[in-house]
Amino acid sequence: MKAWGGRFEKPTDEFVEQFTASLPFDWRLFRVDVAGSIAHARMLGATGIITTEEAGEVEAGLQRIREQIESGRFEFDVADEDIHMAIERVLTEAIGAAGSKLHTARSRNDQVALDLRMYMKEEIVNCAGLVVALQETLLSVAAENRDAVMPGYTHLQRAQPVLVAHHILAYVQMLARDFVRLVQCFAAADVMPLGSAALAGTGFPIDRQMVADELGFERTGDNSMDSVSDRDFVLDFLGAASTIMVHLSRLCEEIVVWSSSEFGFVALDDAYTTGSSIMPQKKNPDVAELVRGKAGRVFGDLAAVQTMLKGLPLAYNRDLQEDKESVFDALDTVKDCLVAVAGMVGTMTIDADATEAAAGGFAAATDLADFLVEKGVAFRDAHEVVGKIVLDCEKTGKALDELSAQRLAEFHEAFSAGAPALGARDVIARHDSEGGTAPERVAEQFEAAAEQVASAREWLDERG
Ligand code: ARG
Secondary structure (H helix, E strand, O other), rough: OOHHHOOOOOOHHHHHHHHHHOOHHHHHHHHHHHHHHHHHHHHHOOOOOHHHHHHHHHHHOOOHHHHHHOOOOOOOHHOOOOOOHHHHHHHHHHHHHHHOOOOOOOOHHHHHHHHHHHHHHHHHHHHHHHHHHHHHHHHHHHHHOOOEEEEEEEEOOEEEEEEEEHHHHHHHHHHHHEEEEEEEEHHOEEEEEEOOOOOOOOOOOOOOHHHHHHHHOOOOOOOOOHHHHHHHHHHHHHHHHHHHHHHHHHHHHHHHHHHOOOOOOOEEOHOOOOOOOOOOOOOOOHHHHHHHHHHHHHHHHHHHHHHHHOOOOOOOOOHHHHHHHHHHHHHHHHHHHHHHHHHHHHOOOEEEHHHHHHHHHHHHHHHHHHHHHOOOOOOOHHHHHHHHHHHHHHHHHHHHOOHHHHHHEEEEEEEEOOOOOOOOOHHHHHHHOOOOOOOHHHHHHHHHHHHHHHHHHHHHHOOO
């Protein structure tokens, strides 16, 4: 007999039972479901909707059910449809009449919205913690390689020399924005929907604020129809998760390229690489590749939920059940990827000689042009002159810093009084505009990043 079986004359088709069930995946919500039901029961008791004795029995029964599920002694039955009904059925079997009163002034529509919000709040904090942990790993890698230089790239062509730390700190910035987005997702989820009942609210004298306080919600939802059908917080999270994956996949792509023999900038730790079943020499950056690949899953999760929500009439529709697998998949994927990347980056070694060797060559060309500009040459003209110098070097097989002032003066008289130092470190030191790659500017970025991470840690600590 179903909890809703009163108006039915025939049992549910067996296939339909499987098809409509969410229990195989929403059992994950059991802890928050129990916590939400306990808060609801206490409120029903406090407002006199049920007796305080009944509320106490319900609470004790729910605690036991939580322990049963945690210890694997709970018998899941797909005929229960979802975790909410599974828990309610077992509760009622265990404690009788009081159990059948728990669902007073509540619907699964506001219950599932509550559960998902509670679950997401916890998981958003977990994700944010992993984002910060990765920032910390990147910061220590940057600090360990503080003096290392490398070519900065545009179009994956050597562009201008930069500090390796500057490059790594760019990812710390991306993750700082990811953290902010997660904080916003947390706020979007931090609205308590219970009391909306099926869609229209309830006639019982409920106390929504009590439930919100008990469960640690910032506020209660303002419109019952919106509250039971709003999944914006899910979209916000999937959007934030997608952007995290964009960032991780960019970093991983760099690591794939950098760990190739052609680049040889980094060596990945054996523990974070895998071999080939046929080619004995191979050490593959599979972790980086998989993270790059898994970005697609998370974008897919976002697209799935967006598409599911699009065009849904108010208020609750069963389509909404489809939000969960996407959210769970995105959560699992993003958390695993954050852990994987932190481990991989934290154990890799940067070959500072290789990066420095690659940072020379024509990467100083812009600086040579800038030197002419300082001598009063218009930038476009200077660009033209240096272009010709580069072309000549390519033909003669020389590097820019091998040319004497005399030779340079053949291209422009402004060089006759001397030429600028064109070593990668000289160039880097000159790029001292705000946010630039000069060591003192990078030191500022280190400081700012440390402050951001410290305040992120405070936010995390406040939320356990
Ligand atoms: N399993 C459902 C979901 O995940 C719970 C709500 C079902 N409500 C309903 N009236 N059928 O959305």
